[in-house]
Amino acid sequence: MAPPITARFGKFRVLLGNSAVPIVYAAPCGFTSKSLALNKSLSEVAIPDCDDPDAPINLGRDVENISASVSGEGVLAASAVITWLAAYDKTDSVPVKVEIEFSTGVVTWTGKMHFESLELGVEIGNRVTISVSMQSDGPLVRTTTIPV
Numbered sequence: 523m524a525p526p527i528t529a530r531f532g533k534f535r536v537l538l539g540n541s542a543v544p545i546v547y548a549a550p551c552g553f554t555s556k557s558l559a560l561n562k563s564l565s566e567v568a569i570p571d572c573d574d575p576d577a578p579i580n581l582g583r584d585v586e587n588i589s590a591s592v593s594g595e596g597v598l599a600a601s602a603v604i605t606w607l608a609a610y611d612k613t614d615s616v617p618v619k620v621e622i623e624f625s626t627g628v629v630t631w632t633g634k635m636h637f638e639s640l641e642l643g644v645e646i647g648n649r650v651t652i653s654v655s656m657q658s659d660g661p662l663v664r665t666t667t668i669p670v
Contacts, residue, residue, distance in 0.1 A: 529624050536594055538609055539617025547619045550602035552652060556594035558620045558631065560662075563587045590658040592620060592635060598642060598650040606652060610640040615659035627668035634659045 536556050537547035563586045571577040598606075609616045615634035622629045635656040644650045 527624050527626055529622050533621075533623040535619075535621045535623075536592055537619040537621070538605060539619065545617050547617070548605075550599070550605045552596040552599035552602050553594040554596035557592070559591045559593075561589045561591070563589070588661075590631070590633070590635075590662045591638075592618060592656045593654060595651060595653040598652040602652075606640060606654065610637040612637070618656060620662075624668060627666060629664065629666045629668060631662040631664050633662035 534556060535549045536553065536558075537549045539545040539547045564583045565586050567582045567584065568579045569582045570579050615636045618633060618635045620631045636659050638655040638657045639653070640655075641653040642650060643653070
């Protein structure tokens, strides 16, 4: 059995875009963990068995909406602090790109996100940390160069 093709930490990138045309994306330094969550909100409907009304009712589910969130945490790098604060200060959503690069290709999600939270903290004897949470504002468009 062949081992799976996987991606290392540095090949999972969370990039913020600027207001240039075309948008220029860059990954602020400092994350030691990061994630992309793709979510669906579902509604449920009871579907009875018309041939056997006493049979258990099955549940059907329909997608009401989809959303995505990005979170990350790590050390607060001096080179990134203004980027993070400026993105949080905006009342409009900001361009975001998430990439996962494999040796066989790249999966990319691109869209706009609102900064839900930005938390800075420190404990005695440690470095200042940052924790960021972003929520999608509209669709994230997925592209991939990985062969099927």
